[in-house]
Amino acid sequence: xxxxxxxxxxxxxxxxxxxxxxxxxxxxxxxxxxxxxxxxxxxxxxxxxxxxxxxxxxxxxxxxxxxxxxxxxxxxxxxxxxxxxxxxxxxxxxxxxxxxxxxxxxxxxxx
Amino acid sequence: xxxxxxxxxxxxxxxxxxxxxxxxxxxxxxxxxxxxxxxxxxxxxxxxxxxxxxxxxxxxxxxxxxxxxxxxxxxxxxxxxxxxxxxxxxxxxxxxxxxxxxxxxxxxxxxxxxx
Numbered sequence: 001x002x003x004x005x006x007x008x009x010x011x012x013x014x015x016x017x018x019x020x021x022x023x024x025x026x027x028x029x030x031x032x033x034x035x036x037x038x039x040x041x042x043x044x045x046x047x048x049x050x051x052x053x054x055x056x057x058x059x060x061x062x063x064x065x066x067x068x069x070x071x072x073x074x075x076x077x078x079x080x081x082x083x084x085x086x087x088x089x090x091x092x093x094x095x096x097x098x099x100x101x102x103x104x105x106x107x108x109x110x111x
Numbered sequence: 112x113x114x115x116x117x118x119x120x121x122x123x124x125x126x127x128x129x130x131x132x133x134x135x136x137x138x139x140x141x142x143x144x145x146x147x148x149x150x151x152x153x154x155x156x157x158x159x160x161x162x163x164x165x166x167x168x169x170x171x172x173x174x175x176x177x178x179x180x181x182x183x184x185x186x187x188x189x190x191x192x193x194x195x196x197x198x199x200x201x202x203x204x205x206x207x208x209x210x211x212x213x214x215x216x217x218x219x220x221x222x223x224x225x226x
Contacts, residue, residue, distance in 0.1 A: 006153075033214060033215075035217075041219070042202060042217040042218060042219050042220050043154065043202070044217070045214040045215065045216070048214060088153065088154065096167075097142075097159055097166060097167060098144070098156050098159050098167045098169070098170075099144065099156065099215060100156055101146070101153050101154040101155075101156070102153060103152065103153035104152075104153045104154075106151075
């Protein structure tokens with residue numbers, strides 16, 4: 001079945017350092033989404049990417065959808081303590097409606 | 112516009128009892144998803160429903176688990192004869208009918224503890 005793998009599982013950085021999480025799917029995706037979950041909270045939608053090679057930016061966050069539509073990344077520039085949480089990618093296979101989540105990358109930050 | 116409402120937020124059950132988790136989607140949303148999250152782990156897809164229909168239940172365990180989304184009222188995830196391994200956070204998410212390939216709006220989750 002469809003699998004979405006995400007690395008690293010954990011990342012600890014100093015405040016101000018950059019952070020990247022990577023997402024790989026076993027199958028070609030129709031779209032990929034990213035969510036953030038704060039400790040003890042629920043997932044909150046960040047962005048959706050649809051086109052091959054698409055790049056989107058939200059302030060210090062940069063999202064990429066690979067050319068083959070099987071991988072994606074999220075890069076945070078100059079992390080802040082408010083960035084703490086777990087970042088999940090989630091993908092849909094073309095024709096399917098269920099959204100399959102990666103295992104998430106838990107980001108912790110040393111102030 | 113109220114968000115996705117889940118209740119109870121916390122539920123404690125003894126082994127062998129039944130757990131019923133309820134989810135009211137956002138107003139105007141007719142698609143509901145249920146996910147399970149074990150501590151320190153990701154979100155595992157369980158089931159996707161539309162009003163009165165189960166669309167995809169490929170993530171549901173074959174036994175003891177069932178879900179429904181009736182024409183009136185909330186979606187319900189039912190776990191019969193709970194075991195300790197069922198302890199987890201259960202998240203419901205909804206999406207509007209015209210954007211079934213779009214973002215999901217999550218509730219705050221129901222945290223089930225089985226003693």
